[in-house]
Amino acid sequence: MKILVYIQQDQGNISSISLEAIVGAQEIAAQTGGSVTAVTFNSQAGEKLTNYDLTEILVVEDETLNTYHPLHFIKAMEETVTAEAPDLIVFGHSYEARDWVPRLSARLDIPFISDCIQFKMDGDLTFVRFIYQGKFSSDWVAADGSYIVSFQSGAFRADSLKAGSAAVRNVSVDLSDVADSIYPGEKF
Numbered sequence: 245m246k247i248l249v250y251i252q253q254d255q256g257n258i259s260s261i262s263l264e265a266i267v268g269a270q271e272i273a274a275q276t277g278g279s280v281t282a283v284t285f286n287s288q289a290g291e292k293l294t295n296y297d298l299t300e301i302l303v304v305e306d307e308t309l310n311t312y313h314p315l316h317f318i319k320a321m322e323e324t325v326t327a328e329a330p331d332l333i334v335f336g337h338s339y340e341a342r343d344w345v346p347r348l349s350a351r352l353d354i355p356f357i358s359d360c361i362q363f364k365m366d367g368d369l370t371f372v373r374f375i376y377q378g379k380f381s382s383d384w385v386a387a388d389g390s391y392i393v394s395f396q397s398g399a400f401r402a403d404s405l406k407a408g409s410a411a412v413r414n415v416s417v418d419l420s421d422v423a424d425s426i427y428p429g430e431k432f
Contacts, residue, residue: 245278245369248330250321252340256288260402261336267400268363269334270297275365278331282410283324285309285317290412297408302328304415308422314344315422321348323417330390332369337394349392356392357384361399 247269252259269280279299284290290303304324308316325333325348335341337359349356360371361381369386371393386393 245273245276245332246328246330247273247278247280247332247334248325248328249280249282249334250336250341251282251284251289251293252336252338253284253286253289256286256292258284258289258292259336259338261338261395261397263402263405264397264400265334265336265395266296266298267402267404267406268395269332270406271400272332272334272363272369276369281328281330283321285320287412287414294410294412295407296410297406298410301410301412302415303412304417306417306419308419312340314347315425316419318344318348318351319419319422320417322351324415325352325354327415332386332390333392335392335394337396341394345392345394352390352392354390354392356394357386358394360384360393360395363393 249266249269251262273280281299281302282293283302285304287303290301293301302324304320309320335345346356357371360373362372364370371384372381375382
């Protein structure tokens with residue numbers, strides 16, 4: 245199983261929820277015999293990831309990705325996912341991911357299982373998420389094809405990250421055809 249993990253960062257500082265997402269991806273890879281590749285839009289964040297047990301780190305390069313813009317992020321990930329053809333794309337469930345990952349899912353026609361709290365192997369890879377405001381949990385089976393999942397904060401412990409050594413590969417994308425129809429306000 246080929247797993248791609250999106251790394252959310254702010255000025256090169258990796259968010260803790262992304263580190264937790266890597267742990268989840270590493271655990272899935274360990275049980276499925278898969279590989280984990282990280283994707284980030286910042287070279288500083290990419291360098292910080294080189295000490296973890298990853299197959300490689302993709303640094304998507306484009307100046308428009310230096311500041312958050314959902315339409316640019318969607319297009320950059322769309323091109324990356326199309327080129328890499330992963331079986332599973334993992335995100336930390338953050339406000340940023342809630343903003344643009346559903347649109348990425350629709351654009352790629354890949355199911356999105358959001359807000360997962362854990363996974364298990366019951367023959368098939370199964371993701372667990374809460375429903376009805378946390379009163380019940382439900383199992384979502386990832387049987388065939390590719391999937392996008394997001395893990396809640398605290399689903400995995402960042403201090404459980406496996407150390408290793410990974411190389412950085414720079415990836416170019418063409419964002420020139422992205423319509424600039426969203427005008428972000430000031431960051432609070």
